Amino acid sequence: MTNGIRHGLFTIPSGTGFLKRLAEGLLTMSQENQGDDFALTRMRVLLPTRRAGRELRDAFLGLSKGKPLLLPRLQPIGDVDAEEIELYLSGYGATGYDIPPAISSIERQFLLAPLIQKKDPSLGLDAALSLAGELARLIDTVHTEDLDFKGLQDIVPATLATHWQKTLEFLEIITTYWPMILADRGQIDPADRRNRLLKSLAQLWREHPPETPVIAAGSTGSIPSAGELLKTIAGLPQGMVILPGLDVELEAESWENITDTHPQATMRNLLERMNKTRADVRIWPEAAGRSSHRAELLRSVMRPADRFGVTDHASLTQGLKDLNIIETATPREEAAVIALAIRETLETPQQTACFITPDRMLARR
Known part of the structure; x- marks a missing residue:
């Protein structure tokens, strides 16, 4: 770290408050640039969603204790402005991306x-x-995965050719006629445009690296074009990619055996795309030493089946600390118990509560 500048790959462990730790780090970086009151405003922070941007703004507000603060540029990673790229290129006398x-x-x-x-x-x-x-x-899914409809007729074995032929005839709507309509109108699909913009921005930054910090935080690169942009950002002189909850302590055997359905799979794929390993990823300084005591428990639960049971008993015992299971006879009783527990917590000074459930009926109760 030099003059408040960090560079490369980082992670903020799960359970440590991702956005708060991120805001603390960005503030620290801006304060290390002594005499530069606008260091924070020159940072561009790319986040997964607009909601993440709002919550990061609130995190800055909390750290500043309500005092006015000039924030970095907060932008969803998929919200790339074509006009901005054109303007950026014009400064180098380069041609634009049509x-x-x-x-x-x-x-x-x-x-x-x-x-x-x-x-x-x-x-x-x-x-x-x-x-x-x-x-x-379907169109957006194909574009999101950076694929096309070529070879669609070869997907199904010949034994099902008759039935599949009817499906192919119906899909001519999007494989044959829809591209013609778009071409006639001079338009493209939204997901296609997002991909082109992300790829253009990645190419632009490779050829003309920004002179100010670019921070991509919270994205795992599940969209191929976004993954390419993250790879570019990680290689910029003032570029940082901050991964959310990368498990740097999972043993190598389990890491190699995780499947595509595992929560860590997208980050493993991203590191492979970058030609990096977990050893190249550092803990975000403001998150160092803040690992949650539930981390080993969650790691054990999500460990590949053939590696299940390798966790030591002491680590699991620590992870189960203050974890309660309450069995109830009816959904109404379940809702009442949860409501009482939340009410008790909220009436305790300096305590907060969070209720997470996939059951909407339970949440309404």
Whole structure:
């Protein structure tokens, strides 16, 4: 670290308060630039969502104890502005990236619906619109994974060719006719445009590295184009990629055997894309020594099946500390117990409570 500048790959362990630790680190970096009152404002922080940006702003507000503070530029990683890229390039006398505008979701749905009705005239408009929404999601999924529809006819074995042929004929809507409509309108799909913008920004920064810090925090690079941008940022002179809860203590055997459904899988894939290993990832200084006592318990629960049971008993005992299980006879009784526990916590000074459940009916009770 020099003059408040950090560089490379970092992680903030789970259970340590990701956004608060991030805000503390950025404030520390800005304060280390003595005499530069605007060091914080020159930072660009790329976050996974707009909500994360709002919560990071609140974290800064909490650290400043309500005093006015000029914040960094907070931006969702997928919200790239084509005009900004053009403006950036103009400063280098370079040519721009000709990226067509994206078609709106509702406009796309209403354009796809008549194509569906032509394939099946028996469908009403409401059914056609519903199918159009599903086709639009399929289009976006393919673009998000940076794939295309080439070779679609070869997916299904020849033994199912007759049935699959009917599906292919229906999918001509998006493989043949839809690209023609977009080309005629001079538009592209939203996910396609996002991919092109992210790739353009990555190329731009590789060729013309920013002179100010760029921090990508909280993203795991699950979208290939975003992963490429993260790789670029990690290699910038003032670039930082801060991964959320990378398990740097999981033993090598388990790390190599985790499957694509494991929570750590996307970060492992991202590191492989970057040609990096966990040894290249440092703990964010403000999060050092703050590992949660539940970490080993969660690590044991999520360990691959063939590695289950390697955790020592003492670590599990510590992870189970203050963990209670209450069995109830009815959902109503369950809701009442939870409500009482939350009420007791909230009536205790300096205590907070959090209720997490996938059961919406339970949450309403």
